[in-house]
Amino acid sequence: MTEPAPLGRRALAELVGTAALVAIVVGSGIQATELTRDVGIQLLANSLATVFGLGVLIALLGPVSGAHFNPVVTLAAWWTGRHTGDRLSLRAVAAYVPAQIAGGIGGAVLANAMFAEPLIRFSTHERSAGPLWLGEVVATAGLVLLVFGLVRTGRQSIVPVAVASYIGAAYWFTSSTSFANPAVTIARAFSDTFAGIAPASVPPFIAFQLVGAVVGVALVAVLFGRPQATADDVTASHGEPELTTVNR
Numbered sequence: 001m002t003e004p005a006p007l008g009r010r011a012l013a014e015l016v017g018t019a020a021l022v023a024i025v026v027g028s029g030i031q032a033t034e035l036t037r038d039v040g041i042q043l044l045a046n047s048l049a050t051v052f053g054l055g056v057l058i059a060l061l062g063p064v065s066g067a068h069f070n071p072v073v074t075l076a077a078w079w080t081g082r083h084t085g086d087r088l089s090l091r092a093v094a095a096y097v098p099a100q101i102a103g104g105i106g107g108a109v110l111a112n113a114m115f116a117e118p119l120i121r122f123s124t125h126e127r128s129a130g131p132l133w134l135g136e137v138v139a140t141a142g143l144v145l146l147v148f149g150l151v152r153t154g155r156q157s158i159v160p161v162a163v164a165s166y167i168g169a170a171y172w173f174t175s176s177t178s179f180a181n182p183a184v185t186i187a188r189a190f191s192d193t194f195a196g197i198a199p200a201s202v203p204p205f206i207a208f209q210l211v212g213a214v215v216g217v218a219l220v221a222v223l224f225g226r227p228q229a230t231a232d233d234v235t236a237s238h239g240e241p242e243l244t245t246v247n248r
Contacts, residue, residue, distance in 0.1 A: 005064050011095040013065035015103035017057050022107030023114075023188045024053035029194030030115040035159025047171035055164035059185060062160065070181040071097045073215040076144050079217060085188050097183075103186030111125040112191050123189050123196025127176065128204060135210040136177035136205055142166060142179050145223075182206045 005009070029051030032042040049130070060069040061216030074088065074096045081087035109119050114173045148168050150159055179185045185206055189199045195206065 007092060010065040010092070010101040012227055014068060014096050014168035015063045015065055015099040015106075017061045017065070018069040018100045018103035018183055018187075019107035019110065020057055021050075022104045022184055023111045024107075025050055025110050025184065026111035026188065026191045026193060026195045027114055028178025030117065030191075033194045034115075043171065043177070046195065047168050047177075050171070051168035055160045058098040058101045058160040058163060062086065067097070068096060069100060069103075069183070070143075071183055072140055072144065072181065072209055073147060074100070076148060076213055076217050079165045080220065081147055093134055101186055104183040105190055106189040108187040110143055112193075115193075117191065117193065120190050123192045123198050124199075125192070125196045126198045127201040128198075132176040133204055135174035135244065136179060136208040137178040137215060139170045139174045139178035140209045141175065141216040141219065142170065144213050147221045147226055148217070176205070179205060180209060180212070182209055185209070200205065223246040 005013075025046070029042070029046045031049075032045035035045070036042060057069070061067045066077070068077065074093055077091065078088040078093050111117075112119050126228070143163070143166065146162060147159065150156060150162060167178060167180075170180070179188070185202055186196060188195055189198045189202050
C-alpha cells in the first residue's frame with residue numbers, strides 16, 4: 001500500500017475539490033437560467049453538469065485525499081473505521097471539515113464572479129418544509145450507504161461513476177434536489193441564484209443531513225456487517241483509510 005499524502009496536502013485537495021464542486025453546481029445553475037426560462041431544463045442542465053464534474057473530481061483527487069468533499073462522508077469514515085486499523089484520525093477530520101466549508105464558500109464566490117454576479121449575495125431562496133427535509137435524509141442516507149457499501153465490498157474502483165450517477169438520479173427523485181452535503185449547503189447560501197438556499201434554511205438542512213448520515217451508517221452495518229481488523233490492515237494503513245467519495 002502506498003504512503004498517504006501529508007495531511008496538509010490532503011486538506012488542500014479537499015478545499016480545492018469542494019470549491020470546484022460548488023463552482024460547478026452554482027455556475028451551471030446560473031448558466032442554465034441565462035439560457036432558458038424552463039425550470040425543468042434548468043434543473044436538467046444543472047444536474048448533468050454536476051454529474052460530469054463530480055465524476056471527474058472524484059477520479060482526480062481521490063488518490064490524494066479520498067475525495068470526500070463532504071463533512072458527513074468524513075465523519076462517517078471516522079466512525080465506520082473505529083473497529084479496524086484504517087480509522088480516519090480526528091486530526092484529519094479537524095483538517096478536512098473546515099477545508100471543505102472554506103472551499104465550498106470560495107467556489108460559490110468564484111461562480112458568482114464568473115457570471116458577473118455580486119461576489120457575495122445571500123440567497124433569498126427559502127427551502128424550509130418537511131418534505132424537503134425528508135428528501136435530505138433520503139439523499140444523504142443513500143449516499144453514505146452507496147459509498148461505504150462499495151468500500152466494504154472492495155469495489156472502490158467504481159465509486160466515481162456510481163456516486164456521480166446516484167447524485168444525478170437524486171437531483172430528480174428527491175424533493176430537495178439532493179444537497180446531501182453540509183459544506184455545499186453552507187456555500188450555496190452565498191449565491192442568490194438558481195442553486196441558492198436562504199441562510200435561515202441552512203441549519204435544518206444540515207440537521208437532517210446528519211440524520212441521514214446516521215441512517216446510512218446504520219444501513220451499512222446491517223447490510224454489510226462489521227469489518228474485522230487484521231494485523232496487516234493496522235500496519236499497512238498508517239491510521240488513514242483509502243476512501244474515495246463525495247457529494248455536492
